[in-house]
Amino acid sequence: xxxxxxxxxxxxxxxxxxxxxxxxxxxxxxxxxxxxxxxxxxxxxxxxxxxxxxxxxxxxxxxxxxxxxxxxxxxxxxxxxxxxxxxxxxxxxxxxxxxxxxxxxxxxxxxxxxxxxxxxxxxxxxxxxxxxxxxxxxxxxxxxxxxxxxxxxxxxxxxxxxxxxxxxxxxxxxxxxxxxxxxxxxxxxxxxxxxxxxxxxxxxxxxxxxxxxxxxxxxxxxxxxxxxxxxxxxxxxxxxxxxxxxxxxxxxxxxxxxxxxxxxxxxxxxxxxxxxxxxxxxxxxxxxxxxxxxxxxxxxxxxxxxxxxxxxxxxxxxxx
Amino acid sequence: xxxxxxxxxxxxxxxxxxxxxxxxxxxxxxxxxxxxxxxxxxxxxxxxxxxxxxxxxxxxxxxxxxxxxxxxxxxxxxxxxxxxxxxxxxxxxxxxxxxxxxxxxxxxxxxxxxxxxxxxxxxxxxxxxxxxxxxxxxxxxxxxxxxxxxxxxxxxxxxxxxxxxxxxxxxxxxxxxxxxxxxxxxxxxxxxxxxxxxxxxxxxxxxxxxxxxxxxxxxxxxxxxxxxxxxxxxxxxxxxxxxxxxxxxxxxxxxxxxxxxxxxxxxxxxxxxxxxxxxxxxxxxxxxxxxxxxxxxxxxxxxxxxxxxxxxxxxxxxxx
Amino acid sequence: xxxxxxxxxxxxxxxxxxxxxxxxxxxxxxxxxxxxxxxxxxxxxxxxxxxxxxxxxxxxxxxxxxxxxxxxxxxxxxxxxxxxxxxxxxxxxxxxxxxxxxxxxxxxxxxxxxxxxxxxxxxxxxxxxxxxxxxxxxxxxxxxxxxxxxxxxxxxxxxxxxxxxxxxxxxxxxxxxxxxxxxxxxxxxxxxxxxxxxxxxxxxxxxxxxxxxxxxxxxxxxxxxxxxxxxxxxxxxxxxxxxxxxxxxxxxxxxxxxxxxxxxxxxxxxxxxxxxxxxxxxxxxxxxxxxxxxxxxxxxxxxxxxxxxxxxxxxxxxxx
Numbered sequence: 001x002x003x004x005x006x007x008x009x010x011x012x013x014x015x016x017x018x019x020x021x022x023x024x025x026x027x028x029x030x031x032x033x034x035x036x037x038x039x040x041x042x043x044x045x046x047x048x049x050x051x052x053x054x055x056x057x058x059x060x061x062x063x064x065x066x067x068x069x070x071x072x073x074x075x076x077x078x079x080x081x082x083x084x085x086x087x088x089x090x091x092x093x094x095x096x097x098x099x100x101x102x103x104x105x106x107x108x109x110x111x112x113x114x115x116x117x118x119x120x121x122x123x124x125x126x127x128x129x130x131x132x133x134x135x136x137x138x139x140x141x142x143x144x145x146x147x148x149x150x151x152x153x154x155x156x157x158x159x160x161x162x163x164x165x166x167x168x169x170x171x172x173x174x175x176x177x178x179x180x181x182x183x184x185x186x187x188x189x190x191x192x193x194x195x196x197x198x199x200x201x202x203x204x205x206x207x208x209x210x211x212x213x214x215x216x217x218x219x220x221x222x223x224x225x226x227x228x229x230x231x232x233x234x235x236x237x238x239x240x241x242x243x244x245x246x247x248x249x250x251x252x253x254x255x256x257x258x259x260x261x262x263x264x265x266x267x268x269x270x271x272x273x274x275x276x277x278x279x280x281x282x283x284x285x286x287x288x289x290x291x292x293x294x295x296x297x298x299x300x301x302x303x304x305x306x307x308x309x310x311x312x313x314x315x316x317x318x319x320x
Numbered sequence: 321x322x323x324x325x326x327x328x329x330x331x332x333x334x335x336x337x338x339x340x341x342x343x344x345x346x347x348x349x350x351x352x353x354x355x356x357x358x359x360x361x362x363x364x365x366x367x368x369x370x371x372x373x374x375x376x377x378x379x380x381x382x383x384x385x386x387x388x389x390x391x392x393x394x395x396x397x398x399x400x401x402x403x404x405x406x407x408x409x410x411x412x413x414x415x416x417x418x419x420x421x422x423x424x425x426x427x428x429x430x431x432x433x434x435x436x437x438x439x440x441x442x443x444x445x446x447x448x449x450x451x452x453x454x455x456x457x458x459x460x461x462x463x464x465x466x467x468x469x470x471x472x473x474x475x476x477x478x479x480x481x482x483x484x485x486x487x488x489x490x491x492x493x494x495x496x497x498x499x500x501x502x503x504x505x506x507x508x509x510x511x512x513x514x515x516x517x518x519x520x521x522x523x524x525x526x527x528x529x530x531x532x533x534x535x536x537x538x539x540x541x542x543x544x545x546x547x548x549x550x551x552x553x554x555x556x557x558x559x560x561x562x563x564x565x566x567x568x569x570x571x572x573x574x575x576x577x578x579x580x581x582x583x584x585x586x587x588x589x590x591x592x593x594x595x596x597x598x599x600x601x602x603x604x605x606x607x608x609x610x611x612x613x614x615x616x617x618x619x620x621x622x623x624x625x626x627x628x629x630x631x632x633x634x635x636x637x638x639x640x
Numbered sequence: 641x642x643x644x645x646x647x648x649x650x651x652x653x654x655x656x657x658x659x660x661x662x663x664x665x666x667x668x669x670x671x672x673x674x675x676x677x678x679x680x681x682x683x684x685x686x687x688x689x690x691x692x693x694x695x696x697x698x699x700x701x702x703x704x705x706x707x708x709x710x711x712x713x714x715x716x717x718x719x720x721x722x723x724x725x726x727x728x729x730x731x732x733x734x735x736x737x738x739x740x741x742x743x744x745x746x747x748x749x750x751x752x753x754x755x756x757x758x759x760x761x762x763x764x765x766x767x768x769x770x771x772x773x774x775x776x777x778x779x780x781x782x783x784x785x786x787x788x789x790x791x792x793x794x795x796x797x798x799x800x801x802x803x804x805x806x807x808x809x810x811x812x813x814x815x816x817x818x819x820x821x822x823x824x825x826x827x828x829x830x831x832x833x834x835x836x837x838x839x840x841x842x843x844x845x846x847x848x849x850x851x852x853x854x855x856x857x858x859x860x861x862x863x864x865x866x867x868x869x870x871x872x873x874x875x876x877x878x879x880x881x882x883x884x885x886x887x888x889x890x891x892x893x894x895x896x897x898x899x900x901x902x903x904x905x906x907x908x909x910x911x912x913x914x915x916x917x918x919x920x921x922x923x924x925x926x927x928x929x930x931x932x933x934x935x936x937x938x939x940x941x942x943x944x945x946x947x948x949x950x951x952x953x954x955x956x957x958x959x960x
Binding site for chain 2: 046047048049050068069072073075076079080278279280282299300302303305306
Binding site for chain 2: 695696697698724726728739740743744746747748749750751752754774
């Protein structure tokens with residue numbers, strides 16, 4: 001957390017030039033993005049009114065991993081700001097035909113584009129692209145490997161801020177495959193910057209982070225202990241193949257040990273808020289009645305996702 | 321036909337809230353949609369002028385079956401009204417990754433969308449979605465299983481209305497795989513509501529509807545008898561696998577018995593109009609010279625399809 | 641070159657009605673398109689400002705071969721003129737289900753479209769479509785078989801014109817698989833019409849054009865000889881399967897004989913300009929340091945591609 005952010009993310013004046021990670025981003029920058037998202041919520045009347053802040057701008061969705069949910073969220077965000085969007089289908093692209101990643105990027109840049117929204121299974125790809133751009137285009141990381149998913153961290157903060165007055169009183173637990181989760185990392189960076197009281201990370205031993213990666217967090221392997229008196233529980237999606245790595249014999253067993261049931265939720269603080277980045281595996285990491293229950297913010301997270309992406313696009317592309 | 325429509329389709333005031341089926345829709349509602357389509361034909365100058373009735377609205381094409389033709393028609397319809405369109409690619413979506421249908425729908429709803437255009441191989445899926453929405457979004461059925469394809473029924477009525485003064489004098493024959501055809505069902509509902517004189521359904525015995533499903537229609541297995549003195553012949557696309565189910569040994573044999581040839585068309589009323597929902601199998605259910613001949617309305621149907629879809633979108637989404 | 645253009649390309653007044661090939665197009669027509677592209681560069685402020693010349697118009701990208709690069713260029717060009725774009729996915733279209741090509745085209749026409757941008761592996765498909773249209777829609781050839789890629793020829797001319805005062809002094813060499821290259825053909829047609837001093841085509845014997853196809857060009861098999869004193873070197877992408885046909889044992893061997901290295905470039909005229917239609921195979925037909933070097937216009941070609949396509953769309957669709 002005390003590492004400095006990647007050089008390419010901020011310009012000489014400390015202004016955001018790309019959004020690659022929340023790691024090291026100042027609290028003021030994060031809060032400014034959240035404030036902008038709230039302003040856009042009002043201006044767009046909850047997404048029902050098209051703005052023209054980015055009229056004439058081109059946003060390219062460059063997804064090397066399939067992700068309808070996040071891609072659609074960025075697509076809508078850009079369109080609702082008046083930008084034109086190109087969804088670049090990697091499966092049929094020249095990248096597959098042997099063109100290098102950077103040749104693809106430079107080609108799209110030459111067609112004039114203002115932003116690349118990049119998802120890639122290799123950590124660091126968005127930063128790599130940002131470092132090699134020819135133009136003033138912005139790069140928005142839409143998820144890279146296990147490293148970062150910064151708009152997810154921001155949207156989780158935005159959703160939480162609508163329900164919580166004082167972050168400094170909050171105990172947050174994040175449960176699941178922490179080791180491989182870019183969501184967990186970006187959440188930790190966001191909530192640390194916003195000064196929460198306590199961050200607990202809970203995972204099976206095999207899926208726990210390396211010791212020392214998260215000095216500001218306490219690490220748990222026992223979810224019952226981890227959730228005790230928590231104000232917020234963030235459940236991570238379980239990749240089935242990770243379950244086997246964790247030597248957990250079945251989904252039922254995983255749910256028994258690490259799933260959020262109504263009963264387990266009673267051990268948390270009263271009105272503990274429940275979050276999940278989606279898509280959810282009902283009955284695996286979360287019980288259906290919890291996911292759909294009154295403490296769940298899951299769909300609010302989705303709604304806030306579009307607004308946060310609008311805010312980031314506006315901040316990065318509006319300058320002239 | 322005297323069944324009431326699904327509860328979810330009309331609101332308490334009898335206004336259309338979703339378009340799931342034409343079954344049970346009052347004639348006045350159908351006529352209002354057709355009138356609206358004609359008004360939009362004029363306003364959009366035949367589709368060459370973009371309107372802004374639905375500016376700021378989001379339409380999601382949620383196609384679980386491939387259909388470039390119908391999807392493109394809805395896409396153009398929504399764009400020509402000024403809406404933004406998201407074509408949701410199901411093959412790469414989380415639905416495939418195990419997310420439930422309703423989780424996918426609720427996620428898209430949370431991103432704020434005004435309409436779902438749904439095609440699904442299971443009958444009843446659009447109604448199921450409509451019953452479980454969280455928001456005021458509208459559902460438009462773009463074809464569900466064998467059950468309904470209401471915009472096809474409406475567009476067929478629109479096309480026919482431009483050529484025919486008096487529906488009460490019309491004898492219409494629909495020929496092909498009636499049993500499995502959602503087009504046939506929606507056509508029967510549309511034309512019954514509009515009060516045609518006679519509706520004949522012609523199919524091989526194996527592809528005929530269950531006795532009693534269409535009390536208002538006469539059922540034929542002999543196309544020569546069915547087409548005699550008909551004013552309109554609507555030919556259905558033959559799915560090759562159905563032909564085998566009907567124990568018809570070849571396409572040539574099917575054409576011989578159930579295809580619309582120039583010669584057979586002479587047995588119909590003079591100037592009998594020829595329709596087909598497309599895509600056509602030339603030489604199977606219809607001869608090329610009939611499909612391309614002066615009595616064919618096939619391409620007019622396609623043109624009217626965009627207008628009918630504009631009308632439905634406008635009616636469902638315009639209210640505030 | 642003295643053949644007349646296909647009858648369908650020009651109307652009775654000699655105005656461009658479709659863009660199928662540059663073969664036989666008068667120099668004045670080509671120059672008018674290039675001038676229009678430069679005017680659009682200024683009007684659109686380098687592509688950053690959306691124009692509304694084609695508001696309400698519909699452009700359909702009908703790509704039967706995958707091509708993200710060219711399709712994206714046409715998509716952006718149309719959107720930046722205010723048109724709505726439908727990317728018609730052939731893989732999931734009815735064409736695959738047995739509908740004929742012309743039925744697909746006529747169906748899309750009936751939905752009202754103003755232009756078809758067509759790529760197809762069979763030479764002549766765009767012309768075939770143009771000859772069978774029912775409406776006043778325009779056809780733009782985006783590459784057909786080995787025959788033509790006219791917007792590539794135009795963009796190469798546009799890029800070159802920005803760097804060269806006098807075409808009549810130019811020696812241009814095109815190197816690679818000339819025999820199978822639609823780019824080479826359209827380049828030859830463009831540069832011949834613009835009156836360059838000398839056009840050299842260099843290829844392995846097996847990939848050379850038929851004798852007599854290009855009477856205005858000199859044919860080389862030795863790239864060192866061909867590039868001597870050339871002012872422009874246009875390198876073609878090598879399809880790997882063609883290399884085998886040419887009995888060249890490896891990419892290294894191809895590069896040795898037909899690749900553009902820094903050393904070989906020294907044999908050309910000083911400041912010889914380097915071009916490539918992309919995507920490039922680094923180290924096969926062109927060395928990385930040449931592709932990225934100061935004499936390379938490769939990315940400028942990409943940028944000009946969008947402008948040329950805007951110009952063609954504007955010229956073809958603006959008339960009323």
